[in-house]
Structures are given as structure tokens and as C-alpha cells.
Amino acid sequence: xxxxxxxxxxxxxxxxxxxxxxxxxxxxxxxxxxxxxxxxxxxxxxxxxxxxxxxxxxxxxxxxxxxxxxxxxxxxxxxxxxxxxxxxxxxxxxxxxxxxxxxxxxxxxxxxxxxxxxxxxxxxxxxxxxxxxxxxxxxxxxxxxxxxxxxxxxxxxxxxxxxxxxxxxxxxxxxxxxxxxxxxxxxxxxxxxxxxxxxxxxxxxxxxxxxxxxxx
Amino acid sequence: xxxxxxxxxxxxxxxxxxxxxxxxxxxxxxxxxxxxxxxxxxxxxxxxxxxxxxxxxxxxxxxxxxxxxxxxxxxxxxxxxxxxxxxxxxxxxxxxxxxxxxxxxxxxxxxxxxxxxxxxxxxxxxxxxxxxxxxxxxxxxxxxxxxxxxxxxxxxxxxxxxxxxxxxxxxxxxxxxxxxxxxxxxxxxxxxxxxxxxxxxxxxxxxxxxxxxxxxxxxxxxxxxxxxxxxxxxxxxxxxxxxxxxxxxxxxxxxxxxxx
Numbered sequence: 218x219x220x221x222x223x224x225x226x227x228x229x230x231x232x233x234x235x236x237x238x239x240x241x242x243x244x245x246x247x248x249x250x251x252x253x254x255x256x257x258x259x260x261x262x263x264x265x266x267x268x269x270x271x272x273x274x275x276x277x278x279x280x281x282x283x284x285x286x287x288x289x290x291x292x293x294x295x296x297x298x299x300x301x302x303x304x305x306x307x308x309x310x311x312x313x314x315x316x317x318x319x320x321x322x323x324x325x326x327x328x329x330x331x332x333x334x335x336x337x338x339x340x341x342x343x344x345x346x347x348x349x350x351x352x353x354x355x356x357x358x359x360x361x362x363x364x365x366x367x368x369x370x371x372x373x374x375x376x377x378x379x380x381x382x383x384x385x386x387x388x389x390x391x392x393x394x395x396x397x398x399x400x401x402x403x404x405x406x407x408x409x410x411x412x413x414x415x416x417x418x419x420x421x422x423x424x425x426x427x428x429x430x431x432x433x
Numbered sequence: 434x435x436x437x438x439x440x441x442x443x444x445x446x447x448x449x450x451x452x453x454x455x456x457x458x459x460x461x462x463x464x465x466x467x468x469x470x471x472x473x474x475x476x477x478x479x480x481x482x483x484x485x486x487x488x489x490x491x492x493x494x495x496x497x498x499x500x501x502x503x504x505x506x507x508x509x510x511x512x513x514x515x516x517x518x519x520x521x522x523x524x525x526x527x528x529x530x531x532x533x534x535x536x537x538x539x540x541x542x543x544x545x546x547x548x549x550x551x552x553x554x555x556x557x558x559x560x561x562x563x564x565x566x567x568x569x570x571x572x573x574x575x576x577x578x579x580x581x582x583x584x585x586x587x588x589x590x591x592x593x594x595x596x597x598x599x600x601x602x603x604x605x606x607x608x609x610x611x612x613x614x615x616x617x618x619x620x621x622x623x624x625x626x627x628x629x630x631x632x633x634x635x636x637x638x639x640x641x642x643x644x645x646x647x648x649x650x651x652x653x654x655x656x657x658x659x660x661x662x663x664x665x666x667x668x669x670x671x672x673x674x675x676x677x678x679x680x681x682x683x684x685x686x687x688x689x690x691x692x693x
Contacts, residue, residue: 333493334540334599338554338606339530348557352544429544429586 224391224400231387232407237301238308238373238383239411243366245309250316257321268317275314281375283307288379304376312369319361323354356426363419370411384408442469444504444610444641445490449511451498452485459485461665462499467610467658470639474646474656474673478688481662483645487614490643491532492519503528504609530558533603537615539595541587547574547598548583551605558606566605573601577631593624597631604635611635613644629655649692653677661685 256268275283287307291298298306327350335345374385382390384407388400445467452460459482467473475483488494490501492508496517501508506528509519520528542550551570555561574580577597579590587595596616603611613632617625629651636642636655646652652659652673659676661669661684669676669685680686 328538328540330536330538330540331542334534334536334542335554336493337491337529337532337534338602339526339558340554344557348553349542356544426544430588 221399225403227391228384228387228400228403228407231382231384234301234376234381235370235373235384236411238304238376239369241305242308242312242369242373245305246312246316247362249309249313251320253313253317254320254324257317258324272314272317275311276318280307280311280372281378283311284375284379300379300381304379304381308369308372312365315365316362319358319365320354322361323358324350326357327353352426356423359419359423359426363415363423366415366419367412370408370415442504443467443502444469444471445643446502447486447490447499448501449499450486450489450496450501452482452489452494452496459665460489460496463662463665463667465660465667467641467643469609469641471657472636472640472642472644472655473658473660474644474652475660475662476646476649476652476688477662477668482665483662484614486662487612487643487645490612491529491534492525493534495519504531530606531609532612533606533608533610534612535596535599535603535614535616537618539587539592539599539619541595541599541602543587546584546586547579547590550587550598550602554602554606569607570601570605573604574598576634577601578627591624592620593627596620596628600628600631600635610641610643613642613646615645615647617646617648647692649677649689661688663688 253268253272256264257272259265259268284304284307287298287303288300291303331349331353332345335349340348373383376383377386377389380386384404388404391400392398443466445465447463447465450460450463451458461482463482463486465473465486475486477483485494489496490503496509498511498515498517500510506524507520508525508528509517511517519525542553545553548567548570551573552563552566555566555570556563559566571580571583574583577600579594579597579601582590582594582598587598590598600611600616616632617628620628625648629648632642632644632651633655644651644656654673656673659671659673660667661676661680661682663684669680669682676685677689680689
């Protein structure tokens with residue numbers, strides 16, 4: 218029993234880095250993704266094409282490769298980042314690209330009539346975006362954002378290749394040392410618990426932002 | 434005397450309006466003039482250019498040639514070089530702010546309640562404090578008979594109710610000219626009556642209105658002037674009693690026969 222408790226404590230410590238990667242990535246990637254979406258939709262061609270290239274690059278290569286690149290290749294050109302910063306940089310840029318495409322689709326789903334109504338009422342493009350378009354976009358993008366966020370919980374385990382002691386790496390270390398599979402089961406329970414909380418949270422958010430819809 | 438002058442004030446003047454979408458010319462030199470308190474009804478088959486003409490008035494569409502004056506201020510003119518020049522952004526905002534518009538698809542803001550829809554533009558654009566605009570908004574909602582629905586979201590309302598809210602929303606900005614783009618075309622037949630009633634009351638209150646419509650009864654009863662458009666041209670125009678009783682053009686006669 219003591220041994221099990223000890224394992225759980227060790228893994229809770231490992232969860233700390235997992236949660237840190239998760240939250241910081243989310244906090245950075247959402248605004249970067251929104252800016253990228255606006256850039257992608259910009260009429261300034263150079264901006265739009267640059268963002269398009271960035272999205273293609275980030276979605277077109279494995280996150281694992283991007284992590285290795287930031288971790289091993291950047292120091293070769295003289296850019297030394299602390300481990301955690303390197304990981305956060307790769308994660309944020311990668312997830313921002315996915316979020317950007319989700320936001321872009323959300324913005325484009327808003328009917329033209331909403332812009333015209335706001336325009337005829339004298340609202341500026343910035344007011345229209347902030348007051349009329351984005352609040353409706355949030356409702357549309359919540360389900361796909363929820364999907365990506367759950368992916369992120371699990372993708373955090375990729376940092377094991379950077380030798381950081383996240384939840385999965387701690388579990389593996391214990392398994393290899395003690396020839397006991399229990400830590401894997403505990404890790405699964407931890408991931409499931411995080412996903413459960415997220416699913417619940419997004420359900421609440423969807424209900425809140427969807428309160429103006431006809432049914433319910 | 435001052436009163437007469439006010440009554441004769443020209444609110445909208447469009448001269449020689451041309452507009453093409455690619456190679457398709459949809460407006461082929463249109464002239465219209467609307468005085469204060471007049472209701473101009475624009476009718477015609479679909480594809481005749483009437484909605485495009487209406488959208489040119491408040492710059493939802495831009496013109497390729499011609500001039501537009503709103504209340505004596507120049508919104509757009511054609512320079513001798515043939516290039517169309519619009520008013521500078523700041524002047525343009527001011528000119529456009531005296532016009533309100535009602536759309537075929539209502540275009541209410543779905544994430545806001547009825548009351549919030551009315552308060553949004555006055556508070557954001559005119560920076561009016563809520564307590565200053567709320568009384569007018571309440572009065573407008575009572576006028577269109579939807580005060581009881583002030584806290585409902587648009588999705589809970591019928592099409593007719595939504596369109597009446599849209600009218601109230603435009604009026605909350607206290608425009609001098611109201612533009613209607615087929616306001617009843619998206620409605621079930623039994624719901625058009627309530628919207629037309631609101632529009633008749635608005636016309637009776639001497640609001641200057643330009644109405645693109647398929648409702649012949651409305652044009653006949655509420656309009657002070659009727660324009661029939663086809664293929665980007667004005668085919669015929671007259672006061673409603675003359676227009677509907679004694680149309681001159683064959684094209685008009687055929688159209689009216691189909692509609693009535």
C-alpha cells in the first residue's frame with residue numbers, strides 16, 4: 218500500500234510538468250492562433266501568404282520533429298533556450314497553427330449579412346469584429362477547440378524525448394525499475410481524469426455561449 | 434414658409450448611376466430623387482437591379498459612374514476623368530449615419546437579446562450611455578409591438594417579429610432615411626402583414642423611405658412614388674394611383690398583370 222502511495226506521489230509530481238506544458242501552451246496558442254487567423258484572412262497578400270506558409274509548415278511536419286528541432290538545432294545556431302522554454306515554444310507554435318485554421322473557419326462561417334447590418338448601423342470594422350463576429354465565432358469553434366485541447370493533453374507526453382520528467386516518463390521509469398505495470402494504469406487514469414475535466418468544462422462553455430440558440 | 438422648405442428638402446439624389454458586376458451591367462444610368470417624407474417604392478422582376486440600386490445608396494455596393502447626394506452632401510461623384518470619387522472616410526461616416534437599412538434576411542445579431550440589438554449601435558457608435566438610449570429603445574419596441582419580447586433572443590422570434598425588431602434597431606440610430614431591401618420576401622405570407630403594418634405606420638409618421646418590394650398593395654397604398662425597373666433601367670415611374678391604374682409601358686402592364 219505504501220509502495221502504491223509512493224508511486225502516486227511521484228506521478229503527481231510528474232503531472233506538474235505535464236500540466237504546465239498544457240496550460241502555458243493553451244494560453245499562448247489561443248491568442249497566437251486568433252492573430253494568425255486574422256492575418257490569414259487579411260487582404261494584405263504578403264501577410265496572408267506568410268501565415269499560410271507558417272500553418273502549412275506547422276501542420277505538415279510532426280510535432281515530435283519540431284520539438285527535436287527547437288531542442289537540438291537552435292543551439293547549433295547559437296540560440297540556447299532552457300528545456301522547458303524550448304518545449305513550450307514548439308508546442309505553442311504547433312497548436313497555434315491548428316487553432317488558426319479553426320478560428321478562420323469560424324470567422325468565415327458568419328453570414329455576410331452580419332457585417333452589412335453592423336456597417337449600416339455605423340459600426341467600424343474593429344467594433345464589428347469585437348462585438349458582433351467574435352462572440353458568434355466562439356460558439357462555433359468551441360467543439361473543434363475542445364477536440365484539439367484534448368489532443369494537447371495527450372501530446373504533452375511527447376516531451377519525454379527531451380528528457381523532461383512528465384507524467385508518462387515518470388511512469389515508464391518506475392515500470393522499468395520495478396517490473397510493475399501499475400504506473401501505466403495510473404498514468405492512464407490521470408490522463409482520463411484531465412480529459413474528463415476538460416470535456417465537462419467545454420460542455421459548460423458550449424451551453425453558456427449557445428444560450429441564444431433556439432432550443433433549450 | 435420654413436415648413437414648406439423643409440418638406441421639399443431633397444433627401445436623396447442619384448444621377449446617371451452605372452454599375453456592373455464583371456461584364457454584366459446591372460444599372461444602366463439610373464436617376465432618382467426623393468424628398469423629405471416621401472416613400473419611394475421600387476418594383477420590378479428579379480435581376481432588374483433594384484436591390485443593387487438600393488445598396489448603392491448606402492455604399493454597400495459602390496458605383497462605377499454617376500453621383501449620389503444625401504441631404505445635399507456629396508457621397509460620390511464622377512470626376513471629369515471618369516473616375517468615381519467617394520467622400521473622405523470621416524465625411525462618409527457622417528453622411529451614411531443618416532440612413533438606416535432593413536434587410537430581407539433581418540440580420541439581427543443572434544447572440545444579443547432584442548433589447549441589446551437596439552442598444553448596441555447607439556452605445557458603441559454614438560457612445561450614448563445606456564440610460565440615455567434605453568427609453569427610446571423601449572418606446573420603439575412598444576411601437577412595433579414587441580416590448581414584451583425585449584429579453585428574448587432572436588432565434589425565439591418568428592420571422593415577422595424579427596423583422597419588426599430589425600426595423601426598431603435601425604430606428605434606434607434615429608436615421609432620416611430608411612432603406613428597405615425586400616423586407617417581406619423571406620417571410621411566410623401570413624407574417625408579411627405585421628411587417629407591412631409597421632412600415633405603413635412609419636410612412637405615416639413622415640419618415641423618408643426607399644422600399645424595394647414585391648408587395649404591390651403596399652406600394653399602391655403607402656408609396657408617394659413608384660418606380661418600375663427592368664434590365665437595369667427605369668421603365669416607368671409615376672405616383673401610385675397613376676402607375677397602377679394607367680400604366681403606359683407594355684412591360685409594366687405585363688409585370689402588373691402577373692403580380693396582381
